[in-house]
Amino acid sequence: MTRHLIVTLCLALLAGCATAGEPVAAKKPLSSAEVLAASAAGDWRELAPEWSFVMELPSGPVIVELADRFAPQHAASIRALVRAGYFDGLAIIRVHDNYVTQWGDPAEDETKAKAKPAGMPTVPAEFDRPLAGLVLTELPDRDGWADTVGFVDGWPVAADRKRDRVWLTHCYGMVGAGRGEAVDSSDGSSLYAVIGAARGLDLNITTVGRVVQGIERLSALPRGTGTLGFYQKPEQTTPIVRARMLADIPASERPKLQMLRTDTATWTQWLDTRRHRSGWFVHDPAHVDVCGVLPPVRTAP
């Protein structure tokens, strides 16, 4: 715990602290890992199996949780596509260095494209939504892109309180729905994961979820050499073996993942270990970036 925190606690507790002038025994700050190790079961929430899917690549699984409260129609569309087996046999088609990795149908023209399930609805743009009805744990730390940032049930967000709008931020590992020129041209059949600096995409496209495990299977792929990082030859793409909703995997085989809740004292304590770095670090930035403190994910103990 840093000196800043020790002082704050002394002021708050009015007990157990050295009075002015007394020597203060150096108290070793807790590390982020130590805060997590001391957490209680109730500090974690399960991934929603009805809204999470695993995408199997030759290198292993990538697990995505969908943000059904931020992009409900896209989430429903993606779930329908997963359940129809639409993604099975498709591919990673684009890796744009320091930006995004995108997957979908590698077919070069519409006539060879894989058919989508019958009755797939048109999906509207879901770039933002009302803040009303959501509990936002605000970060006090200054953000360049928005006046208000924080977390809603684990999701990194930015908000405009005057306009009552909130949106998911394009942090590392966040997943969005590719679109063409028209803002409502996405339906979730081509998705991308953020592998670099992409906050400039905020409010320009529908963000649909987060890679909670396996982002390194998407970030370490060879970069595409075509425009925008698209691969230029079919043999450069990485095949998607299959995708399944967690809810559709037998319970005994299903990955049991949990995310740190963002509305607890443990969360606040963990944030402080990130805000005031200790150990090897010698400079205290007294700052965290909303994208630098995405809630940790663990396998259920």
Add this chain to the structure above:
Amino acid sequence: MTRHLIVTLCLALLAGCATAGEPVAAKKPLSSAEVLAASAAGDWRELAPEWSFVMELPSGPVIVELADRFAPQHAASIRALVRAGYFDGLAIIRVHDNYVTQWGDPAEDETKAKAKPAGMPTVPAEFDRPLAGLVLTELPDRDGWADTVGFVDGWPVAADRKRDRVWLTHCYGMVGAGRGEAVDSSDGSSLYAVIGAARGLDLNITTVGRVVQGIERLSALPRGTGTLGFYQKPEQTTPIVRARMLADIPASERPKLQMLRTDTATWTQWLDTRRHRSGWFVHDPAHVDVCGVLPPVRTAP
């Protein structure tokens, strides 16, 4: 050009603009690429051959420019190591996802380590330096990590004007000198490049330069599975074929790279194309991040 820019230009030029009430013909905004295409030769500066080196990997070259005015003693040490052939045959030893790729001696213990050239001096920590004597082109855009950010002759920096200090920011592609627990334990013999979110390293370590070409040869490598992303087996490392200062390469073979100058009208215009995105983008963030606008690098025409 966005409406914001058109209005600004009308106010500034007092000529050639529609008066209030007149219809304004929609003027297509210039893209970043169009601004660069229209740039003059004097908008670019050459890389300093005495302070730039090329590191050859099996996948191709990585070119680094050293920041001799920000870390003069590290830059001199690295140049001495390059010229002594110290890096030849060493390896990429660590790839930490969304953080850094590090290279140096893969030897597991000191007795097997490659000898450094005789007379290598001890190098002090060079985390920051006085702002006095440098021309800082400040960015007006809000930054989370520092009150002042901008560019000094193409280098991304943050500054504390009250304390007259300035330091290089850990943007994507920036290069630093690995250190142990002691702040002055780096000498440039192990270097890292930023491949993710690393602003938290600012003021904690000596930043020595920038990868100006070939960062994708470092960012797309397999992630290390050991602590902090270190590789656990020698066969996982990527060998460094050799490193050479650009000045030591015959002029006819030397890469001729130029970086956009950050003290010109073209720079300001280019920044505005990044600050107010057009084309596919529908939301105007009216913002750039210092790390999102590193000066473009090109091969000399």
